[in-house]
Amino acid sequence: MASDSEVIPLLPTTYRNRxxxxxxxxxxxxxxxxxxxxxxxxxxxxxxxxxxxxxxxPRALHYQRLKKREIVVTEQLDLHLVWxxxxxxxxxxxxxxxxxxxxxxxxxxxxxLYCVALGFxxxxxxxxxxxxxxxxxRSLDLxxxxxxxxxxxxxxxxxxxxPVNRRFFYGELRLGRLNWIYRLVLGKPRGYLSGCTTYGxxxxxxxxxxxxxxxxxxxxxxxxxxxxxxxxxxxNYAFGMxxxxxxxxxxxxxxxxxxxxxxLMGFIFIINLLxxxxxxxxxxxxxxxx
Numbered sequence: 001m002a003s004d005s006e007v008i009p010l011l012p013t014t015y016r017n018r019x020x021x022x023x024x025x026x027x028x029x030x031x032x033x034x035x036x037x038x039x040x041x042x043x044x045x046x047x048x049x050x051x052x053x054x055x056x057x058p059r060a061l062h063y064q065r066l067k068k069r070e071i072v073v074t075e076q077l078d079l080h081l082v083w084x085x086x087x088x089x090x091x092x093x094x095x096x097x098x099x100x101x102x103x104x105x106x107x108x109x110x111x112x113l114y115c116v117a118l119g120f121x122x123x124x125x126x127x128x129x130x131x132x133x134x135x136x137x138r139s140l141d142l143x144x145x146x147x148x149x150x151x152x153x154x155x156x157x158x159x160x161x162x163p164v165n166r167r168f169f170y171g172e173l174r175l176g177r178l179n180w181i182y183r184l185v186l187g188k189p190r191g192y193l194s195g196c197t198t199y200g201x202x203x204x205x206x207x208x209x210x211x212x213x214x215x216x217x218x219x220x221x222x223x224x225x226x227x228x229x230x231x232x233x234x235x236n237y238a239f240g241m242x243x244x245x246x247x248x249x250x251x252x253x254x255x256x257x258x259x260x261x262x263x264l265m266g267f268i269f270i271i272n273l274l275x276x277x278x279x280x281x282x283x284x285x286x287x288x289x290x
Contacts, residue, residue, distance in 0.1 A: 010094075010095050010096035010099055010102055011025045011026075011029065011032065011094075011095075011096055012025055013025060013026075015032055015035060015036070017031075017035060018035065019279070019282065020279060021283075029106060030106070030110075033106060033107070033110075033113055034113070036077065036094070037077055037113055037116040037117055037120070038077060038078065038116075039077055039078050039116055039165060039167040040078070041078045041192070042078050042167045042173075043165070043166060043167055044186075045178075045181050045182070045185065045186070046166055046167070048181045048185060049167075049169075049170050049173065050170075051177055051181070052170070052173045052174050052177045052178055052181065053170040053171060053172050053173040053174060054170065054171065054172075055169050055170055055171075056170075056171050057122075057123070057126035057171050058081050058123055058126050058127055058171035058172050059126075059171070059172065060126065060127055060128070060129035060130065060133045061127050061128065061129075061132075061133040061136040061137060062129075062130065062132050062133050062136060064088055065136065068086070069083065069085075069086060069087055069088045070086060070087040070088075071087070071088055071090055071136075071140055071142075072087050072088070072089050072090070073089075073090065073091075073092060073140065073141070073142070074089040074090065074091050075091060075092070076091065077091055077116070077120060078167075079091070079193065080120065080123065081123060081171060081172045081173060082172075082173050082174075082175050082178065082192075082193070083172050083173070083174060083175060084174075084175050084176065088172065090127070090140075090142060091120075092141060092142045092143070093120075093121070093124050093137075093142060093143050093144070095144050097117060097120070097121055098144065098147065098155065103117075112165075115163050115164055115165040116164075116165040116167070116168075118159070118160065118163070118164050118165075119164035119165045119167065119168030120168070121159060122159060122161060122164060122168065123168060123171070124137075124143075125156050125159060126171070128143075128152060128156075131149055134149050134152060175192065175193060178191070178192035178193070179191030179192050179193065179194075189264055189267060189268055189271070190268060190271075210254070210257050213253075214254060217250045217253070220246065220250075221246070221247065221250055224239075224242075224243040224246065224247075227239060227243070228240070228243060
């Protein structure tokens with residue numbers, strides 16, 4: 001194992017673990033690496049990822065700009081290459097993944113870590129395809145500032161392409177579909193990554209989604225009313241029943257949808273409250289601060 005003087009300068013000083021506690025990296029480098037290279041949230045829904053993205057490499061950074069996507073930095077590896085129509089999340093390439101000695105001492109002995117780290121590094125080989133991509137990455141601090149274009153080319157030529165963690169069988173992943181898979185398959189109301197930071201924003205997002213449906217319902221009801229006023233359809237039993245059923249549906253559906261949203265907000269509030277109390281209780285028992 002490499003000494004602290006060889007390893008620590010490559011790593012950040014602290015990180016926030018799964019219990020939201022700030023920990024020193026130097027205290028347990030292995031625990032930090034397991035957290036830093038964790039893609040479990042995507043692996044548990046691997047069988048559904050074919051609905052979320054293509055089994056291809058991610059497109060280069062210049063292409064992301066061409067698609068008018070804002071490149072947003074994230075430090076969570078399970079959010080790396082997750083995108084919405086106007087933005088894509090990308091995790092910066094850690095300095096320690098560019099150090100061969102660190103690979104030999106801390107990553108290669110653990111096959112799971114090795115497969116994730118290799119897949120992550122290969123994603124950058126795809127993202128930085130041309131020199132313009134390299135300059136984009138430098139301007140966004142996605143790669144270390146002392147890495148040169150020549151150095152990157154030499155590194156890319158040496159990287160093995162197998163084996164990789166199965167998360168990296170896929171490249172870019174659509175956030176909207178990830179959210180629905182987490183809600184419908186795993187039963188998590190907040191989805192994979194919630195964009196709402198307040199309950200008011202949650203209410204607005206969901207109500208806005210229903211406005212289009214309500215507008216379409218209004219158009220259909222108007223068309224049915226016109227149809228019933230004509231002699232041809234006024235005496236048509238099937239059309240009359242369809243109009244009756246749809247009219248009742250259009251009355252009950254908005255009320256039901258609003259009730260479901262309110263109940264869902266209450267459910268999320270209870271979950272957040274219990275989570276807050278659990279974290280608070282644990283910190284009190286441990287006598288911990290941040």
